[in-house]
Amino acid sequence: MSTANFGDTREVTAPADFHVHLRDGELSKLVTPHVREGGFYLAYVMPNLVPPITTTEMANEYKKRLKEYSSQVEFLMTLYLSDALDPNDVKNWKAAGIVGVKSYPRGVTTNSDEGIESYDKYDELFKEMEKHGIVLNLHGEIPSDHSKNICVLNAEERFLPVLSNLSIKYPKLRIVLEHATTAAAVQAVIACGDNVACTITAHHLSLTVDDWAGQSFHFCKPVAKFPEDRRALREAIKSGNRKFFLGSDSAPHPTHSKSTATHMSGCAAGVYTSPVLLPLVAHLLDSFGAIDRLADFTSHFGRDFYQIPAGPGAPKVVLQKVHGVKVQAEYSDGEKTVVPFWAGKDLEWQIVDVTQ
Numbered sequence: 001m002s003t004a005n006f007g008d009t010r011e012v013t014a015p016a017d018f019h020v021h022l023r024d025g026e027l028s029k030l031v032t033p034h035v036r037e038g039g040f041y042l043a044y045v046m047p048n049l050v051p052p053i054t055t056t057e058m059a060n061e062y063k064k065r066l067k068e069y070s071s072q073v074e075f076l077m078t079l080y081l082s083d084a085l086d087p088n089d090v091k092n093w094k095a096a097g098i099v100g101v102k103s104y105p106r107g108v109t110t111n112s113d114e115g116i117e118s119y120d121k122y123d124e125l126f127k128e129m130e131k132h133g134i135v136l137n138l139h140g141e142i143p144s145d146h147s148k149n150i151c152v153l154n155a156e157e158r159f160l161p162v163l164s165n166l167s168i169k170y171p172k173l174r175i176v177l178e179h180a181t182t183a184a185a186v187q188a189v190i191a192c193g194d195n196v197a198c199t200i201t202a203h204h205l206s207l208t209v210d211d212w213a214g215q216s217f218h219f220c221k222p223v224a225k226f227p228e229d230r231r232a233l234r235e236a237i238k239s240g241n242r243k244f245f246l247g248s249d250s251a252p253h254p255t256h257s258k259s260t261a262t263h264m265s266g267c268a269a270g271v272y273t274s275p276v277l278l279p280l281v282a283h284l285l286d287s288f289g290a291i292d293r294l295a296d297f298t299s300h301f302g303r304d305f306y307q308i309p310a311g312p313g314a315p316k317v318v319l320q321k322v323h324g325v326k327v328q329a330e331y332s333d334g335e336k337t338v339v340p341f342w343a344g345k346d347l348e349w350q351i352v353d354v355t356q
Contacts, residue, residue: 004291008321009352012295014310015278015317016042018302019137019178019199019247021270022066024049030333031252031274032069039278039317039351042074042308044247047102052080056089056096063097076308078102078137081116090128099306100135100176101125105159107143119166126166130173135306138163140177140185141222152223153209156181160188167192174305179204179249181222183232189243197305199247200233200297203271203341205284216258216267217339220251237297238290245302246281250274252338255330273341276327280342282319282349294319318353325350 004010020043022032035043045066047053053062059077066075079085079093081103106117116122129136140163141155150158163177177189177198189198207224224230236244251270258267273280281298285291303309324346330339 003289004286004321006321006323010282010291010294010319010349012039012278012299012317012319014041014303014314015039015298016044016302016308017246017248017250017274017277017298018042018044018176018306019046019201019249020044020274021046021048021249021251023252024062024065026333027252027254027336027338028065029069030331030336031272031338032066032073034275034331035073036070038274038276038280039319040274041072041315042076042303044076044099044306045078047078047080048104052082053078054080054082054084056093056098059098060096076100076306080104081122081136083121085125087124087128090125090132090134093134094132098134100137101129102137102139102178104139105142119162126170126173130170133174133307135174135176136166136170137176137178138166140180152221153225156222156225157184160184163188163196164192167196171195176247176305178247179222180233181225182229186232186236186244190241197243197245197301198236199249199302200237200244201247201249201271202273202277202280202284203249205230205233205237205281205288206341217341217343218271219258219267219269220249220271221269234288234290237285237293238288240293240296242296242301242304244297245305246298247302248273248277250277255337255339258339271341272338275331275340276342276347278317279319279325279347279349279351282321283347286321286349313356316355317351318355319349320352321348322350324348 017040076099078100140159142159144151175196179201180198212218250273252272253268327342329343
């Protein structure tokens, strides 16, 4: 169901992507400018590099490199939850530009080999984060364990009691369940207190299990689930619940690592949406009757939860509904090539103006 006519416009003040992977090295140089190209002025940057970002010095060096690649974007930095984080340092993080800490259960996704196995050991750290306003970002899955009937299709739902327990134990700690994929996750987030919010990706508003089974460029972690789960994500946005906002989880991989799998290893997990993100979100929201939620979902609600207002003079991005703009097939620097989500397909919204 579409609610906008061709030529209709929508305006978003300082669009904000509250979950993005920008990699490092030459790949980062290629993909970082795509944040702005896709319509965004804020990027909440994930720390799962090799080695992971575990100190303020590493985070600030990384941020410096990102600003060299794209000076117009505000980059918010995170640290990788691990034993390397010292609770005594938390009081200094905000002044050093650290906004959050990202938790990866060990082995569940890209560069999570140094992830955690238990949250209990971080009690002191979480209490300090609670005290100093640092956000905890959760990759909400538990590792597959076939002896317990746990696999990629139920790993998120099995994680949800952890979310509930953390939200109760640390009622002043702002917690974000990242990239929700299930109706169960939507209900769990709603059931938690106001200290819990949730990001939803563009690709999970589009895909179901049928779309990634056998299609490597649609494979991500967590995997897209069933049509009823996709429907729940869409309804969460359509409802206007402030707990739900955009975190793209845009995750670039060189084409060869997405298209090649062997008996030793599968294809890389990640869907790349940054270059077309705002028009893509508009296209998808319009398709299920939620285009009027565009500004809330891509700016207002996330900024409110993170307490990062756009401020006076913030840029306003204007989108227009059109008869179709074909998404570029690939992006390349001559050595590395990445394929965006929706490659070769038409989008019915495009960015037509940016005003200051």
